Amino acid sequence: MIEQLPTAVLGLTVLFGLVAVAARDFLVSILSLSGASVALAVYFFLAGAPIAAVFEAVVAAGLITVLFLFVISLTEADTAERIERGKLTVVGLALGGLLGVGIAVWALLDPVASEAATGTTFAQALWSGRSVDLLAVTILMFVGVLAVVRLTAERLDPVTDTTATQPGDRASGQQEGES
Amino acid sequence: MSGTHLAIAPLIALFGGVLGAYLAGRSTRGRSATRPGVVAALALVLALASTWLLWTRSLPIEYALFGEGVGVRVTALSVFLSTIACMVGLAVTVHAMGSDDSDDAADLYFPLVLATVAGVVGIGLSADLFSLYVFFEVMAVATYALVPFAVDRATAVEAGLKYVIMNAAGSLLAIFGISLVYAHTGGVLDFAALSGALTATTGPGPLEAAVLFLVVGFGVKAAVVPLHTWLPDAYTESPASASALLAALATPAAIVAMGKALSVVPDGVSVGLLLLVLGALTMTVGNFLALGQRDLKRLLAYSSIPHVGYIVFGLGVGFYGGFDVAFDGALFHVLANAFMKGGAFLAVGAIGYRLAGVEGEHRTLDALAGVGYRMPVAAGAIAVAVLALAGVPPLAGFWGKLFIVLGSAEVSGAVGVGLAVIVVGNSFLSLGYYLPVLGALFDSPTDAVSSLDRTPTRLAVPILAMTAGTILLGLAPAFGLDLVGPAADVLQHGLEVTP
Numbered sequence: 001m002i003e004q005l006p007t008a009v010l011g012l013t014v015l016f017g018l019v020a021v022a023a024r025d026f027l028v029s030i031l032s033l034s035g036a037s038v039a040l041a042v043y044f045f046l047a048g049a050p051i052a053a054v055f056e057a058v059v060a061a062g063l064i065t066v067l068f069l070f071v072i073s074l075t076e077a078d079t080a081e082r083i084e085r086g087k088l089t090v091v092g093l094a095l096g097g098l099l100g101v102g103i104a105v106w107a108l109l110d111p112v113a114s115e116a117a118t119g120t121t122f123a124q125a126l127w128s129g130r131s132v133d134l135l136a137v138t139i140l141m142f143v144g145v146l147a148v149v150r151l152t153a154e155r156l157d158p159v160t161d162t163t164a165t166q167p168g169d170r171a172s173g174q175q176e177g178e179s
Numbered sequence: 180m181s182g183t184h185l186a187i188a189p190l191i192a193l194f195g196g197v198l199g200a201y202l203a204g205r206s207t208r209g210r211s212a213t214r215p216g217v218v219a220a221l222a223l224v225l226a227l228a229s230t231w232l233l234w235t236r237s238l239p240i241e242y243a244l245f246g247e248g249v250g251v252r253v254t255a256l257s258v259f260l261s262t263i264a265c266m267v268g269l270a271v272t273v274h275a276m277g278s279d280d281s282d283d284a285a286d287l288y289f290p291l292v293l294a295t296v297a298g299v300v301g302i303g304l305s306a307d308l309f310s311l312y313v314f315f316e317v318m319a320v321a322t323y324a325l326v327p328f329a330v331d332r333a334t335a336v337e338a339g340l341k342y343v344i345m346n347a348a349g350s351l352l353a354i355f356g357i358s359l360v361y362a363h364t365g366g367v368l369d370f371a372a373l374s375g376a377l378t379a380t381t382g383p384g385p386l387e388a389a390v391l392f393l394v395v396g397f398g399v400k401a402a403v404v405p406l407h408t409w410l411p412d413a414y415t416e417s418p419a420s421a422s423a424l425l426a427a428l429a430t431p432a433a434i435v436a437m438g439k440a441l442s443v444v445p446d447g448v449s450v451g452l453l454l455l456v457l458g459a460l461t462m463t464v465g466n467f468l469a470l471g472q473r474d475l476k477r478l479l480a481y482s483s484i485p486h487v488g489y490i491v492f493g494l495g496v497g498f499y500g501g502f503d504v505a506f507d508g509a510l511f512h513v514l515a516n517a518f519m520k521g522g523a524f525l526a527v528g529a530i531g532y533r534l535a536g537v538e539g540e541h542r543t544l545d546a547l548a549g550v551g552y553r554m555p556v557a558a559g560a561i562a563v564a565v566l567a568l569a570g571v572p573p574l575a576g577f578w579g580k581l582f583i584v585l586g587s588a589e590v591s592g593a594v595g596v597g598l599a600v601i602v603v604g605n606s607f608l609s610l611g612y613y614l615p616v617l618g619a620l621f622d623s624p625t626d627a628v629s630s631l632d633r634t635p636t637r638l639a640v641p642i643l644a645m646t647a648g649t650i651l652l653g654l655a656p657a658f659g660l661d662l663v664g665p666a667a668d669v670l671q672h673g674l675e676v677t678p
Contacts, residue, residue: 051366055309059354063316067347070323074340131243132187132250136301136313139194140320143294146201147324150287151339 013039037061066144073151186242188229193297196222197290204286212285216276219289227265252306255665260303267428268296270641271420277637280418294321299432307368325421338412353396359389373443374673397437404461414480419528427521431513451499462488466608473543493583505586506667512579522645523564526557529638549624553631558620560646565613570606575652
């Protein structure tokens with residue numbers, strides 16, 4: 001079964017790719033593309049190219065997904081509205097999940113480790129080489145989700161906060177220290 | 180805490196601050212900016228303190244979070260970038276706490292500010308090209324959200340879209356350049372070994388292509404002409420504190436990232452000449468674009484382009500001839516630019532804050548006439564900043580330009596004189612748009628300006644701090660050079676680590 005995994009992962013890549021092209025929903029497209037990148041990263045790793053796998057996972061699955069979400073949030077009102085109405089949590093979880101699943105699969109299928117306790121060798125390979133990058137990408141994804149929250153929510157549903165400071169108050173400088 | 184653990188402390192403080200500020204913002208009733216702002220400021224103070232402790236240790240320090248590899252490498256360049264990033268971040272955070280920049284979304288604004296700072300700190304700490312790229316992206320993604328933060332304003336969203344698309348394209352070119360380097364060296368990306376690996380490999384062809392991709396990729400974020408077109412809109416439409424963060428920190432940090440990536444390229448590739456040409460083009464075009472601008476914030480935005488040019492030009496002279504003084508000048512100007520641009524944009528933000536309730540147009544120099552009499556702190560800070568930006572001695576902007584001119588003059592013959600004349604000429608050219616700013620600030624007040632009250636204290640504190648930095652760095656440049664000199668040595672001589 002293990003021998004057929006590269007083929008299965010490649011099949012999954014194609015499947016995700018097809019969904020990304022065929023889906024009418026932008027969100028499904030973006031997340032499918034991200035899934036295809038994660039699957040491709042796993043394949044790279046199985047094929048003995050760990051750095052290419054890291055590039056693919058971080059840049060394609062992580063960064064590119066965030067950028068697509070940014071642009072969709074800024075331009076596509078319908079999709080942005082649906083993100084705003086509660087899909088954002090799903091998007092965040094999906095992004096984290098995709099990355100997590102990718103890393104977990106990667107951990108269990110380390111070809112270098114083969115018969116040895118695979119987790120340990122994976123940990124050495126991944127954490128000693130790219131530990132700070134993984135930390136940074138985690139923050140990048142978190143910041144990306146915060147950004148999408150901002151870019152979708154208030155533009156579509158501006159809240160008139162009557163308790164907020166009125167602009168006119170600022171010019172008067174009341175109740176504020178001055179220099 | 181051991182010396183090695185200390186190496187990662189600034190990053191951990193800032194990453195912790197990102198999460199902490201978000202949680203503090205979410206737990207605050209009414210989305211007040213105070214609690215997340217205080218958490219962000221504490222994280223920045225911690226990061227600054229740990230940076231100072233690192234500065235007192237013997238550098239470089241290598242450290243990996245887990246295992247035995249190299250996760251981060253603390254050099255004098257790391258300390259330099261971290262110090263600037265934390266100081267600017269602190270000023271921006273205090274300013275945002277006192278203004279309405281966070282727009283009732285303080286739980287999002289302060290984490291984004293901290294992530295930008297963390298990205299810059301990470302650029303300095305990165306031990307290899309890929310880590311450099313990842314941290315560059317952390318900085319970039321955070322600023323992608325800060326530019327269109329006022330999402331209910333169409334012009335801000337348009338500026339944000341332009342910024343995201345152009346910079347995303349630049350990022351992809353940068354990672355392509357990195358992958359070319361990776362292929363060229365057969366899998367080496369670590370700065371400690373990269374220079375040697377690149378020298379050992381034959382044939383400059385792919386390497387020249389990689390250099391071009393790196394220059395263009397990082398050059399978009401650095402706003403090098405002709406890749407600068409996103410900058411005026413982005414700086415103008417951002418909240419004032421975000422503009423300060425972009426102009427004082429993010430854009431210069433992109434140039435330093437470019438310099439760090441190019442510092443490993445062997446002499447056979449004409450990196451210096453390429454940067455010289457781009458630097459001269461950037462400062463000249465930027466100055467001409469700024470001439471005639473009447474919108475104060477837009478004028479300051481345009482005037483950021485020539486300062487990018489000075490820094491790139493300084494690095495170009497340095498790489499071209501290996502002149503210490505040119506590297507010193509480029510990095511000194513990065514430090515000075517942080518105070519000058521930071522102070523100027525924060526002061527413009529304070530004036531905008533007071534004028535927000537006044538009807539009519541209030542962004543042009545004509546509308547702001549006489550504001551210096553009503554808001555002396557903000558207007559005085561702008562006056563000091565524009566004089567420093569023009570290179571008037573003895574302010575901070577003078578020394579960086581002087582070192583770059585001295586470096587240019589070291590190039591033999593008429594070429595050296597010509598290079599020096601380009602820098603000096605551009606400095607005089609910039610007076611053409613800086614002097615009208617001074618004139619307008621202390622002109623006869625308009626009716627709208629006459630009713631303004633003084634700068635709010637919470638906004639005045641960071642503005643005065645930045646202005647004090649501009650003046651003190653000019654009066655005592657030796658303090659700046661203590662920080663800049665070793666960092667410039669790292670950039671000049673590569674990042675090889677002696678075991």
